[in-house]
Amino acid sequence: MRAGLLACWVASAPVQAADSAPERLQVTEPYIELHTGPGRGYPVAHVAERHEWIEVELRRTDWFKVRTAGGKQGWVRRQQLESTLTEAGGQKTFRDILLDDYLQRRVQLGGAWGRFESEPMLKLTTAYRFSPSLSVEGSIGQVQGVFSGTDFWHVNLAAEPWSDRRLSPFFGIGVGRFKNVPNSSLVGATKTNANLADAIVGLRWHLSDRFVVSADYAFYTAFVNEQRSIEYRAITAGISFFF
Template structure:
């Protein structure tokens, strides 16, 4: 008897586990199309082609959202993307007009990926920098940046990997601190002295702030103190200032 009861309990547990995916599928938000039709596109962007039309009266499920684009699934299992403007105004599961919020500050706080282009100065030399980052949590992210500084006597190419700590991600103007390492390649311009190209390792610490501008854009400014480990007896120190625009997705 105990063995039969154990087997029966395991059977019920197995059936319950098998029912979990089906229960999860029923939690997707339901939408009834009240417009003449909406077009599904192959990806979340206007450059992706439309491949399927959903007619009035059909029901779809909202699977996920990426900025102002929503991934839908029809009753026949067709999946595609539609813009916020097309989806808004249709009917929810209660037959009421569907209201979908545009990007807000909450989306800025919950972002995962971001990229940007910044300009500034590295010890008086004009500096152009691009970066991409991934957020492990609202407070901690990793970034990869590439920079080019053009001075009167030399130019520098820099590649950095940084960790960025953001203690107050909920603030519209959010400060951050950064620490990282990388490489710098220096190419002298002057031909009056015998100078060779060289590549050295660097370390940097910095601070800055991000200002949420609206939708998916933000303004970013930062200062870094950079230490260059040269092959000579003394190391070099640089101050770096940058300001630019970034976007998140």
């Protein structure tokens, strides 16, 4: 329970809008609305009027916490701040801040669906990104075939050379375990419980906000014994979210 609450807090925690002194902006519209929280559902507590100066203190997604010269505080949506002027007299512009969040992501959770050979497959994935181009990823999957059921898990080291792009390829290699249980109606069928190795290549696309869609092709090798191994291929597509 504590771990779940901590993950939710990390996902929604505000970040500082700047590393140095707060940025000062001048209101050019008749007024901008200051909400009590970072969302449209929060009521408007104050307004900052035309020609008034405000300071940007924090950011949460595309909402910014600001303070007026009179000490009033509130949250303003990015679209309203785009009409303000900087101290140099130019119009305020923003980078794609949602893309910034994507590039700075650390933990990612998701699910995928596809085909394991000719059978339907479902898998759940998690990943921890410890550098811009390298991450460790874990997957657990299940294949429900006509004649048998298969469970597997594996841990991969994945590389993403062009991780600064919204659409980027990735590839990885890993190891795990593979278990195949034939239907009880099959005569003479035996269970398979073996070590597993895999190689994977795919594409990721930052869909919006904190969601990412991906597609991948994987090559699995199950080492049944010292003399025998079985090879499988799988293709999946899925969606995940990051924080």
